[in-house]
Amino acid sequence: MPRVTESRKKSTLPExxxxxxxxxxxxxxxxxxxxxxxxxxxxxxSRNRGAAHG
Known part of the structure; x- marks a missing residue:
């Protein structure tokens, strides 16, 4: 029998x-x-957090 796990749709994940x-x-x-x-x-x-992007 397949294991039932609580899953979330990608659209409901916090961003x-x-x-x-x-x-x-x-x-x-x-x-x-x-x-x-x-x-x-x-x-x-994270490494480039101080560099200027744009």
Whole structure:
């Protein structure tokens, strides 16, 4: 019998905008514990947070 898990549709996941690339990014399971503290969509944006983009 298939295992029933609670799943969410991608359209219902919370989103934030990355302050570096200005793109929206959605919640991921690996960020579940510290979603409030997540600011950047990727390691690349985190490393480039001080660089001028535009």
């Amino acid at each position: 934030k905008n990355c302050p570096v690339c200005r793109r929206p990014f959605a919640w991921r399971r690996k960020w579940a514990r510290d979603w409030e503290a997540v600011r950047y969509c990727s390691e690349r944006c």
